[in-house]
Structure formats: C-alpha cells, structure tokens
Amino acid sequence: MTTPLLETRGVWQRFGGLIANSDVSISVGRGEIVGLIGPNGAGKSTLFNLIAGVLPPTQGSIIFDGEDVTALPAAERCQRGIGRTFQVVKSFETMTVIDNVIVGALVRTTVMRNARRKAHEVLEFCGLGPRANVLASDLVPSEKRRLEVARALATEPKLLLLDEVLTGLTPVEAKTGVELVRKVRDTGVTVLMVEHVMEIVMPLVDRAVVLDLGKVLVEGKPADVVRDPKVITAYLGDRHAVGA
Amino acid sequence: MDTSFARSRRRDLIVAFCLAATAAVVPLFVKDVYVQNIMVLTLMWGALSQSWNILSGYCGQISLGHAMYFGIGAYTTALLFTKFGVLPWFGMLGGGIISAVLAMALGYPCFRLRGHYFVIATIVIAEIVLLLFHNWDWAGAAMGIDIPVRGDSWLKFQFTRSKLPYFYFALALACVAWFVTWWLEDSKWGYWWRAVKDNPDAAESLGVVVFNSKMGAAAVSAFLVAVGGSFYGQFVSYIDPESVMGFQFSLLMALPAVLGGIGTLWGPLLGAVILIPLTELTRSFIGGSGRGVDLIVYGGLIIAISLARPQGLVGLFSPRRKEAAR
Numbered sequence: 001m002t003t004p005l006l007e008t009r010g011v012w013q014r015f016g017g018l019i020a021n022s023d024v025s026i027s028v029g030r031g032e033i034v035g036l037i038g039p040n041g042a043g044k045s046t047l048f049n050l051i052a053g054v055l056p057p058t059q060g061s062i063i064f065d066g067e068d069v070t071a072l073p074a075a076e077r078c079q080r081g082i083g084r085t086f087q088v089v090k091s092f093e094t095m096t097v098i099d100n101v102i103v104g105a106l107v108r109t110t111v112m113r114n115a116r117r118k119a120h121e122v123l124e125f126c127g128l129g130p131r132a133n134v135l136a137s138d139l140v141p142s143e144k145r146r147l148e149v150a151r152a153l154a155t156e157p158k159l160l161l162l163d164e165v166l167t168g169l170t171p172v173e174a175k176t177g178v179e180l181v182r183k184v185r186d187t188g189v190t191v192l193m194v195e196h197v198m199e200i201v202m203p204l205v206d207r208a209v210v211l212d213l214g215k216v217l218v219e220g221k222p223a224d225v226v227r228d229p230k231v232i233t234a235y236l237g238d239r240h241a242v243g244a
Numbered sequence: 245m246d247t248s249f250a251r252s253r254r255r256d257l258i259v260a261f262c263l264a265a266t267a268a269v270v271p272l273f274v275k276d277v278y279v280q281n282i283m284v285l286t287l288m289w290g291a292l293s294q295s296w297n298i299l300s301g302y303c304g305q306i307s308l309g310h311a312m313y314f315g316i317g318a319y320t321t322a323l324l325f326t327k328f329g330v331l332p333w334f335g336m337l338g339g340g341i342i343s344a345v346l347a348m349a350l351g352y353p354c355f356r357l358r359g360h361y362f363v364i365a366t367i368v369i370a371e372i373v374l375l376l377f378h379n380w381d382w383a384g385a386a387m388g389i390d391i392p393v394r395g396d397s398w399l400k401f402q403f404t405r406s407k408l409p410y411f412y413f414a415l416a417l418a419c420v421a422w423f424v425t426w427w428l429e430d431s432k433w434g435y436w437w438r439a440v441k442d443n444p445d446a447a448e449s450l451g452v453v454v455f456n457s458k459m460g461a462a463a464v465s466a467f468l469v470a471v472g473g474s475f476y477g478q479f480v481s482y483i484d485p486e487s488v489m490g491f492q493f494s495l496l497m498a499l500p501a502v503l504g505g506i507g508t509l510w511g512p513l514l515g516a517v518i519l520i521p522l523t524e525l526t527r528s529f530i531g532g533s534g535r536g537v538d539l540i541v542y543g544g545l546i547i548a549i550s551l552a553r554p555q556g557l558v559g560l561f562s563p564r565r566k567e568a569a570r
C-alpha cells in the first residue's frame with residue numbers, strides 16, 4: 001500500500017486532569033471509508049478536532065498527505081485538503097444556502113463567478129439544488145446536515161471528516177445520507193466518519209476503528225469488529241460479552 | 245439563477261446611480277442654507293454609517309469606538325494644515341492611513357475577544373484616546389483647534405460663501421462608501437466577513453482565516469471613517485476633542501445602520517436619510533424649550549421603529565430579501 005492519506009502518531013490530548021485521547025495512532029488510506037466508533041465519551045470528537053486543527057494535541061503528531069500538519073491552524077488544514085462537518089450543525093444562519101457553500105468554494109478560487117458555479121454543482125450533487133436561495137435558518141434538520149456536507153465538499157477536500165451526519169435522522173433520510181457518502185467516496189474523496197448508529201455505519205464503512213476511554217480498542221473489518229468481545233464489553237458491559 | 249443574481253446586483257448599481265444623480269441636482273433648487281446643511285450632514289452620516297457597517301454589520305464585530313477614527317481624521321487634517329501648511333487633501337489621506345494602521349494595531353489584541361468583551365474594549369480604547377487628546381497641549385488640548393480661513397478654494401478645501409462644495413464632497417463620500425460596500429459584498433472578503441459574523445468556528449473549518457478577515461474589515465472601515473472625520477473638521481472649521489471624538493459620535497455612526505438594517509447594502513443610507521433630518525428638525529422645532537423634549541421625541545421614534553422592524557427598515561424595500569425569505 002502507498003502512504004496513507006492521514007496518520008495520527010501517538011496523539012495525546014489532556015484537558016486538565018482528563019485524558020481525552022491517549023496514545024492514539026490510526027491511519028486512513030486513500031479512497032477508504034473509515035468509521036470511528038465508540039461509546040459516549042470515548043474521545044471521538046476530540047480526535048476529530050485534533051485532526052481538523054481546532055486545537056493542537058498535547059503530544060504526538062498528525063501527518064496528512066505525507067506532511068506533518070500538527071502545527072497548522074484549521075484554516076490552513078482546510079486549504080491542504082481536510083474538510084469537516086460539525087456534530088452540532090453550524091450553518092451560516094443569516095446567509096442563503098448557496099452563499100453558505102460559496103464560502104467553502106472560495107478556498108480554491110477568488111473569482112466569484114467560478115465559486116458560484118462550483119457551489120451550484122455541489123448543491124446539485126448533494127440534492128439541495130432547489131433550496132439554493134433559501135436562508136440556511138429555514139432549512140429542516142436533515143437539510144442542514146446536507147448543507148454541512150455540501151459546504152465541506154465545496155472546499156474540494158481530499159479527506160472528508162463527517163461528525164455524526166447520519167445521527168438523529170429518520171430511516172429514509174439516513175438511507176439517502178448513506179447513498180450520499182458512497183457517492184462522495186466514488187468521486188475520489190477519502191472519508192473518516194464518526195457515527196453512532198451501528199446498523200447504518202457497518203455496511204457502509206471499509207474499516208472501523210473503535211475508541212474507548214481515549215484509547216484505540218480494536219481496529220479492523222466492520223464484521224469482525226462488532227463480534228469482538230472487547231467491543232461488546234465496552235458498549236454493553238461484561239455480562240453480554242460472555243454470551244458472544 | 246446566476247443571471248438573476250447578476251441582475252439584482254446590476255439593479256442595485258443602477259438605483260444607486262439614479263439616486264446620486266437626483267441628489268446632485270436637488271441643491272440647485274433648494275437654496276435654503278439650513279436645509280442644505282441638513283443634506284450635507286445626512287450624506288456624511290450615511291457615509292460614516294456605511295463605513296461602520298463594514299466592520300460591525302458585515303463582519304459582525306460591533307465597534308462603539310469609531311468616534312476615535314473620526315476624530316483622528318479630523319485632527320490629522322487640522323494639525324497638518326495649521327502646523328505645517330499641508331493641504332487638507334493630504335491630511336485626509338494621512339488621517340485615513342493612520343486610522344487604518346491604528347485599527348489593525350488595536351485589532352491585533354482585541355480581535356481575540358468575542359462578543360460583549362470586544363464591544364467594551366472598543367469603548368474603553370476610544371475613551372483613552374479622547375482623554376489623551378484632552379491633555380495633548382501641542383494639539384490644542386481641551387481648547388481644540390481653530391482652522392484658519394484662507395479663502396474659498398477646492399485646493400484648501402475651504403468654503404465660506406456657499407455650502408454647495410461641501411454638499412458635493414459629502415455626496416461623493418457617500419457614493420464611495422456605498423460603492424466600496426457594493427463591490428466588497430460580492431467578493432471573497434464579503435463572504436468571509438458574513439461567515440465570520442455567523443459562525444467563526446465553521447468559517448475557520450472552511451479555510452477562512454478569521455483573524456485576517458477581521459483585520460481587513462477594521463482597516464477599510466477605519467480608513468473611510470477617518471476621511472469622513474477630515475471632511476467634518478473642514479466643514480465646521482473648529483474642532484475640539486468632545487466635538488469630534490465624543491462617545492455620541494460612535495453611537496451616531498451605529499444608529500443609522502442599525503435602524504436601516506445592519507449588515508445590509510442599503511440600510512445605513514436609508515437609516516441616515518430618516519434619522520439625521522429627524523434629529524435636526526426635532527432639535528430646531530421643539531428643542532428650544534430647554535427641557536429636552538426633542539430628545540424624548542427622537543428617542544421615542546427610534547424605539548417605535550426598532551419595535552416595528554427589528555431587522556431594519558431596509559426589509560420593507562428589498563426584493564432580494566423577500567425572495568430569500570420565501
């Protein structure tokens with residue numbers, strides 16, 4: 001295999017006395033869809049923020065596309081090709097849907113006409129075309145999730161970080177969401193996603209990384225991961241692990 | 245879709261041109277000096293509010309210290325003229341540049357603050373600068389500077405016999421401030437600023453360098469306000485710290501934009517057209533009683549308008565807004 005697109009090497013994050021990530025080393029290959037799962041408080045969102053550059057890790061390094069990006073701020077990482085969505089959606093509420101996406105497109109071009117065209121393409125791709133001129137504050141929750149993805153895609157990322165984009169959707173909405181993620185991967189974008197809803201994520205991802213108490217617990221094919229006694233213990237407690 | 249956007253941009257430009265052309269011929273028919281004076285002030289406050297709107301409306305960094313840049317513009321021009329005989333035009337440019345640099349120097353520590361803390365910082369810094377000017381003997385201290393009359397000329401930017409030149413300059417200033425806003429609105433900066441206002445974290449994740457965006461907005465905003473201050477100094481031909489740097493000037497810059505529609509292209513001008521004549525008229529018709537009735541009426545009207553249209557009066561006119569809301 002060629003060099004992975006993303007690698008975290010021995011990453012630690014401490015918040016005062018709390019250790020959110022301890023010695024996390026994961027890698028994501030080009031073109032993969034990797035699922036990052038784990039119980040609440042496992043440190044998934046912290047790891048996401050470290051990769052996206054919201055905060056620097058206490059220790060360890062983050063290698064993206066062969067370069068050490070540990071010291072770079074979030075905006076610079078976006079320019080390098082890391083796009084992300086937020087668990088709690090952060091739309092630009094007073095702007096229209098198309099304007100939200102144009103902000104993302106402006107990373108790659110400063111010509112407004114091109115940014116606008118790019119934004120329209122991305123909206124069509126994400127199925128938000130008809131909502132282009134609506135204010136972001138008027139979107140329903142599932143549309144806001146799509147807008148998060150569209151905005152990130154407009155920055156033409158190599159790696160897309162999806163933070164619980166499928167959580168809290170109706171089954172039908174989640175299904176179209178899964179199709180969207182597959183479509184994104186088919187355009188050559190690598191995807192790292194945090195997700196809770198197992199029955200949706202497991203068929204979708206190529207590989208799953210399970211975090212528990214800030215550490216990598218298990219890593220492997222989704223089918224193997226869900227049968228792993230350690231994973232079952234982490235989620236459900238010891239009693240259930242015996243049965244498996 | 246693209247074409248409808250381009251069309252609405254062009255329509256804004258055409259409307260602005262028509263309004264400016266109409267405004268330009270008005271003083272040829274309205275000879276009353278008092279009314280002309282109100283028109284000059286309206287255009288000036290419109291321009292100032294438009295400039296304030298760039299930082300506080302589009303970029304969302306509410307400044308209540310812009311009187312400082314206004315005063316620095318006025319003082320730079322007056323000092324250069326009285327002490328060194330430098331023409332006001334250069335003073336205007338100099339004041340603008342000093343203000344822009346100062347805005348960035350102050351932005352460097354202050355733009356790390358968010359929300360209310362930033363607002364408080366702008367007020368405090370403006371008060372400090374006001375006090376410095378109060379005690380700066382070389383700059384006239386509390387006595388201020390009397391700008392000597394050297395005869396009417398465009399070169400020295402002094403006119404004693406007619407208000408018309410001031411009117412046309414104020415009109416030009418308003419046009420420039422409007423056009424700069426119009427131009428920036430559909431540029432990378434415009435989008436970055438609105439993104440920063442709505443959600444700085446999301447903006448950062450989309451490659452927006454939040455800090456630089458704020459610095460850019462502050463510099464443009466401060467520059468234009470300082471040019472307005474230079475103009476005002478020449479217009480009243482006497483300045484002292486309170487009359488060009490007082491806190492009320494910061495509020496007067498914010499009010500038209502807030503009332504007309506903060507963060508909108510037309511809001512500041514619309515607000516100024518309503519507010520400034522209202523201020524002057526209430527003052528001259530009921531202000532003489534000495535009981536502040538004019539201020540009560542003025543304040544009451546502001547409250548009434550803000551209650552009726554909290555998002556700004558501009559929403560009543562803008563078709564683009566209506567389309568977006570549907």
